[in-house]
Amino acid sequence: MKILDWYILKRYLLTFAMMLLLFIPIGITVHLAEKIGKILENEVPLPEVLLYFLDFTIYFAHLLFPLFLFLSVIWFTSKLANNTEIIAFLSSGVSFTRFLRPYLIGAAIVAVFSIILGLFLAPKASEGFNSFSYKYLKKGRKAVDNTNVFRQINDNEIIYVSSFNIKNNVGQNFTLEHFEDNKLTYKITASSIRFIEKDSTYRLTNYTKRDILENEDKIETLKRKDTLFTFKVGDLTPPLYAAEILMYDELREFIKKEEARGSTQVGRFKLVLYRKWSLPVSVFILTIIAVAVSSIKRRGGMGVNLAIGICIAMVFVFFDKIFGVMAEQSDFPPIIAVWFPNIIFGILAAYMLYNAKR
Structure with a gap:
């Protein structure tokens, strides 16, 4: 046999x-x-x-x-x-x-x-x-979905850009909302956001920050502001084939993060x-x-x-x-x-x- x-x-x-x-x-x-x-x-x-x-x-x-x-x-x-x-x-x-x-x-x-x-x-x-x-x-075809990017980047912050150019790392109409105990504590807006790779900083143009206080709001406006954020450029617009290039454990963690960020x-x-x-x-x-x-x-x-x-x-x-x-x-x-x-x-x-x- x-x-x-x-x-x-x-x-x-x-x-x-x-x-x-x-x-x-x-x-x-x-x-x-x-x-x-x-x-x-x-x-x-x-x-x-x-x-x-x-x-x-x-x-x-x-x-x-x-x-x-x-x-x-x-x-x-x-x-x-x-x-x-x-x-x-x-x-x-x-x-x-x-x-x-x-x-x-x-x-x-x-x-x-x-x-x-x-x-x-x-x-x-x-x-x-x-x-x-x-x-x-x-x-001419995009490897990323870079229009109307709306993502939760952590437990407290949500960001939005109307479009993001991955070649020069520039986003348009940027908004960041920060929450504490489900209440909005401050909101940052800018006409554009640019990632400066050599300094690992973000440059905001026409920057406005609105702090939500108990009695009145505090507003800060600047023509340009360089600052740091917890998110990475790759977090904004991961490629459409991102899941295909990750090992199994990395893929599971990636999916958890994408679910928390509200990815489509x-x-x-x-x-x-x-x-x-x-x-x-x-x-x-x-x-x-x-x-x-x-x-x-x-x-x-x-x-x-x-x-x-x-x-x-x-x-x-x-x-x-x-x-x-x-x-x-x-x-x-x-x-x-x-x-x-x-x-x-x-x-x-x-x-x-x-x-x-x-």
């Missing part, structure tokens, strides 16, 4: 590796053909281009490798079925559940690889991929957090579905199994994208958006496995 396990497990892992080695160069070639004009136009140095495509490879593999796994399992299991090897296995007294065991061992190995990739490698690759894209390939991007950030664990689970679900679909010898051969598999994979991606957009653009709970496709396809996997056993 160990011979059978090793035979299937080796086919499982080798076919998956071959699928990655085949599709990743295709993805790189297509992406290069699409972006080569902008790369040449911006005269990007060759080392930066090479590093970008290394990051793209990791980013692309992490994004699509469950689908590569799904198709690879269908591919080699269909070959086993067409060669009547599965019939020989089951006729020797091996139950379908026992036949499935090496597949689940292979899925566990790939799931561990997925966790390592998602927690450690993908964040670094995502940082390089996104920063290069916004610097050279998406000129919390749903997007939570999607990234929950997908780090939902992706490994989808490996097992897609493996079971792939085996159930392709273990039957069909009249149309391997092509029919691949066609069915591709349809199922497209529906899975459709569900994942639709619910992801709902969580980003509305109050739809991100945890449901991430796990709902796994629940639906988990039920489908159980149903198909039951029929395959019969």
Whole structure:
């Protein structure tokens, strides 16, 4: 029985590796053909281009490798079925559940690889991929939401700027409100705020401070004032891909801070957090579905199994994208958006496995 396990497990892992080695160069070639004009136009140095495509490879593999796994399992299991090897296995007294065991061992190995990739490698690759894209390939598109910035920076202070230019660190129509015991104690306004990096100070133009006192308000006005604040420039406008470039513990802390600050991007950030664990689970679900679909010898051969598999994979991606957009653009709970496709396809996997056993 160990011979059978090793035979299937080796086919499982080798076919998956071959699928990655085949599709990743295709993805790189297509992406290069699409972006080569902008790369040449911006005269990007060759080392930066090479590093970008290394990051793209990791980013692309992490994004699509469950689908590569799904198709690879269908591919080699269909070959086993067409060669009547599965019939020989089951006729020797091996139950379908026992036949499935090496597949689940292979899925566990790939799931561990997925966790390592998602927690450690993908964040670094995502940082390089996104920063290069916004610097050279998406000129004119903003990596940050820098209009009408309204944020709670700590337990007592709320700030607002109508717009913030991240290139020169200048914000327009700045307001800071300070509260004590839910009562406004003072308010600072300025027509503009500029961060001076060499001094780590903020320069306020047309500065006004209003202290709310019991009997009367105290007002201070200055044409220009240099001062210190507890917030950082990066806290005002974190990039839209900020969650993708953080390690797991850093991401959890970042989300807590963004929730306290009233960020509108919390749903997007939570999607990234929950997908780090939902992706490994989808490996097992897609493996079971792939085996159930392709273990039957069909009249149309391997092509029919691949066609069915591709349809199922497209529906899975459709569900994942639709619910992801709902969580980003509305109050739809991100945890449901991430796990709902796994629940639906988990039920489908159980149903198909039951029929395959019969």
